Amino acid sequence: MKLEIRNVKKTFKNKTAVDSFSMELQSGECVGLIGPNGAGKSTLIKMIADIINPDTGEILLNGKRISSMKKEIGYLPQYPNFFNWMTAKETLMFMGKLSGLSKNGLNTSIPNILKKVGLSGEEDSKVGTFSGGMKQRLGIAQTLLHKPSLIIMDEPVSALDPIGRREVLNLIQEIKKETTILLSTHILGDAQEICERFIVIKNGLKIEDTSIIELLQRNSDNKLNIEITQKDQKWIGTIEELPYVKGIEVIGNQLKVKVENLENNKNLLLGHALKHDVDIVKFEVGNDTLEDIFLKLVVEK
Ligand code: ADP
Ligand code: MG
Numbered sequence: 001m002k003l004e005i006r007n008v009k010k011t012f013k014n015k016t017a018v019d020s021f022s023m024e025l026q027s028g029e030c031v032g033l034i035g036p037n038g039a040g041k042s043t044l045i046k047m048i049a050d051i052i053n054p055d056t057g058e059i060l061l062n063g064k065r066i067s068s069m070k071k072e073i074g075y076l077p078q079y080p081n082f083f084n085w086m087t088a089k090e091t092l093m094f095m096g097k098l099s100g101l102s103k104n105g106l107n108t109s110i111p112n113i114l115k116k117v118g119l120s121g122e123e124d125s126k127v128g129t130f131s132g133g134m135k136q137r138l139g140i141a142q143t144l145l146h147k148p149s150l151i152i153m154d155e156p157v158s159a160l161d162p163i164g165r166r167e168v169l170n171l172i173q174e175i176k177k178e179t180t181i182l183l184s185t186h187i188l189g190d191a192q193e194i195c196e197r198f199i200v201i202k203n204g205l206k207i208e209d210t211s212i213i214e215l216l217q218r219n220s221d222n223k224l225n226i227e228i229t230q231k232d233q234k235w236i237g238t239i240e241e242l243p244y245v246k247g248i249e250v251i252g253n254q255l256k257v258k259v260e261n262l263e264n265n266k267n268l269l270l271g272h273a274l275k276h277d278v279d280i281v282k283f284e285v286g287n288d289t290l291e292d293i294f295l296k297l298v299v300e301k
Contacts, residue, residue, distance in 0.1 A: 001027040001062065001072070001149040001180050003048070008057035010043050010204075017043040019204040021057070027149070030176040032191025033184040035201035036298055041184035042078050044201065045154045048182070049075035061150065071099075074143030074179075078154035080135070084128030088119055088138055091127055096145045109145065117141045117171055133164025137171055144175070151175065153183040157190050169193055188294040200297055208297055215293055222262035224269065225286035226255045232278040239272065253281070 003025040010018045018040040025031055035041050046052045048059055050066050050073075061069040082091060089110055096106040114120050117137040127135065136156060143151050156172065157165045172194050175181065185191050191198060192212060200208035208215075228235065230253060239245050239257070244265040247258040259265050262285065273280055288296070 004060040006058050008054040010054050016204050021206055023199055025182060027180050030181040030195045031197045032195035033199050034188055034191050036186055039201045040204040042154050045152050045184055048152055071146055072149045074148035074151040076139045076143050076153040076156055080139040082127045087124050087126055089123040092141055095142045099146055113141045113144050131164060132160045133167040136168050150180045155184055158185060188290055192290055202298055222259050224257045224259055225284050226257060227282035228253050229279040235276050235278050
C-alpha cells in the first residue's frame with residue numbers, strides 16, 4: 001500500500017479549504033492529521049475517500065487513481081450516520097451490501113468483525129441503545145468489512161467522553177497492527193497516543209510533517225520550570241543578571257528559565273535560589289510539552 005497525495009487543492013465558492021497539499025503514506029504507518037477546526041482535515045479526508053474531487057492535483061493509491069481503488073480504503077466519517085432502529089448486525093449487513101459484498105461472505109465476516117471491535121454479544125442490540133464509544137466502534141467495524149489496506153478516520157475520538165475515547169483508542173491500537181491508518185484530530189494528545197508521525201494542517205496548508213521524537217528534540221532548548229512564592233518575586237530580577245541565564249518567561253509565580261549549558265548551570269541556579277532564601281515550590285528540567293509545541297505551530301505560523 002502506498003498513498004500519494006500530489007499538490008491537491010479544493011475550494012468552496014471563494015474559500016480554499018485545502019491548498020497545495022502533498023504527502024505520502026507507506027504501508028504500516030499510523031499517521032495523525034492534526035489541525036484546528038476549519039483547517040481542512042475533513043475536506044482532505046473526503047478527497048482521499050473519493051467522496052469529493054479535488055479541483056487540481058491527484059490522489060493515487062498504489063500508483064492508481066483513488067476512484068478505481070475504493071475497495072482498498074475504509075472510511076470512517078466525522079459524523080457517521082446510523083439507523084437507530086437497526087441492530088449492530090443489521091447495520092453491518094446493510095452497509096456491507098451497499099459496498100457490494102455478498103450476503104454469504106458477510107454472514108461469515110460480521111461475527112468476526114464484531115468480535116474484533118468488542119461488540120460480540122451486542123450484535124442483536126439496536127444501535128439506538130449504544131453509547132458514543134460503541135457507535136464509533138461499530139463505525140470502525142464498518143470500515144473493516146471489505147478488508148481495506150488503508151483506513152482513514154475523521155476525528156474518531158473527538159466527540160467521545162473519556163470512557164468512549166479510551167475504548168476507541170484501544171481499538172485503534174489493535175487495528176494499527178494490521179492496517180495502515182490515517183486519522184484526523186484537533187486534539188494532539190489523541191494522535192500522540194497512537195501515531196508515530198504527525199502532519200499538521202492549518203488554513204488548508206501542510207505546515208509540518210514530523211515524528212513525536214523529532215518534534216520534542218527540536219524544541220528541547222535548555223529550560224527550567226521553576227515555581228516560587230509571591231514573596232520571592234524580586235529574585236527574578238536578580239537572576240536576569242546571571243551570565244548563564246538566557247531568557248525568562250514569567251507567568252504568575254511560574255518561571256520558564258532558559259539556561260546556557262543546562263547540565264552544568266542548573267545546580268548553580270538552584271544554589272543561587274537557596275542562597276537568596278527563595279521558597280522553591282517546583283524546580284524541574286522541563287522542555288515544552290507536545291501541546292505547547294502544537295499551540296506554537298498552529299497559533300504562530
Ligand atoms: P476541519 O475538518 O479541519 O474542521 P473542513 O475541511 O471541514 O475543516 O473545512 C475547511 C474549510 O472549508 C472551512 O473553512 C469550512 O468552512 C470550509 N468548507 C468545508 N466544506 C465546505 C462546503 N461543503 N461548502 C463550503 N465551505 C466548506
Ligand atoms: Mg472536520
